[in-house]
Amino acid sequence: AQSVTQPDIHITVSEGASLELRCNYSYGATPYLFWYVQSPGQGLQLLLKYFSGDTLVQGIKGFEAEFKRSQSSFNLRKPSVHWSDAAEYFCAVGASVAGGTSYGKLTFGQGTILTVHP
Amino acid sequence: DGGITQSPKYLFRKEGQNVTLSCEQNLNHDAMYWYRQDPGQGLRLIYYSQIVNDFQKGDIAEGYSVSREKKESFPLTVTSAQKNPTAFYLCASSIDLDVEQYFGPGTRLTVT
Numbered sequence: 001a002q003s004v005t006q007p008d009i010h011i012t013v014s015e016g017a018s019l020e021l022r023c024n025y026s027y028g029a030t031p032y033l034f035w036y037v038q039s040p041g042q043g044l045q046l047l048l049k050y051f052s053g054d055t056l057v058q059g060i061k062g063f064e065a066e067f068k069r070s071q072s073s074f075n076l077r078k079p080s081v082h083w084s085d086a087a088e089y090f091c092a093v094g095a096s097v098a099g100g101t102s103y104g105k106l107t108f109g110q111g112t113i114l115t116v117h118p
Numbered sequence: 119d120g121g122i123t124q125s126p127k128y129l130f131r132k133e134g135q136n137v138t139l140s141c142e143q144n145l146n147h148d149a150m151y152w153y154r155q156d157p158g159q160g161l162r163l164i165y166y167s168q169i170v171n172d173f174q175k176g177d178i179a180e181g182y183s184v185s186r187e188k189k190e191s192f193p194l195t196v197t198s199a200q201k202n203p204t205a206f207y208l209c210a211s212s213i214d215l216d217v218e219q220y221f222g223p224g225t226r227l228t229v230t
Contacts, residue, residue, distance in 0.1 A: 032216055032218075041206075041224070042223060043122075043208055043221035043223045043224050044161075044208070044210075045221070046218050046219075046220065049218050090161070094215075094217060105151070105163050105166055105176065105215065105216070106216070108160050108161045110158070110160040111160050
């Protein structure tokens with residue numbers, strides 16, 4: 001079964017500093033990978049997705065993520081964090097169609113809470 | 119505007135009562151999902167539906183029921199059999215399974 005691990009429960013950065021949120025997945029084939037962001041009391045918003053091709057994907061709000069097959073990772077990065085980036089971030093994995101069995105769902109990590117200091 | 123709506127935003131019920139949460143989408147998506155979110159536990163899948171008149175149990179279906187009579191609608195009923203129903207409930211939809219899902223704003227259910 002597919003699984004996702006976000007090792008950091010809570011990260012604190014200063015405004016203007018760079019950010020990297022870690023995500024490791026377990027899946028037998030090339031997965032579909034996603035990052036979502038959630039503000040308190042709100043739904044999840046899709047930041048970016050990886051299906052195939054270029055392993056560095058660009059998303060909204062200045063975020064990017066890099067797929068590294070050898071490390072089973074899909075880390076989210078932003079060069080300069082803004083106070084409005086404070087939120088909870090979720091990594092998710094889905095089964096690629098070519099990869100075999102569809103599990104019929106996305107599997108989400110436990111989330112990483114980002115706090116931004118002024 | 120296309121999107122997913124959930125109503126109401128906040129819902130309060132007495133223990134022992136069934137309650138139905140609404141989810142509507144106008145994205146023309148085939149698949150719809152219900153998740154439960156509790157602090158520190160991420161998202162847990164309750165039910166999902168790939169097409170109209172078909173749905174599957176997720177990881178925590180006990181105490182919940184759903185229907186999918188229309189493509190646009192996927193209501194969730196929290197029954198009195200659900201032992202700990204107080205939570206934040208999120209509805210989502212997608213073009214198909216395994217691809218990106220789009221989420222509604224959520225309903226916070228409090229049962230006392």
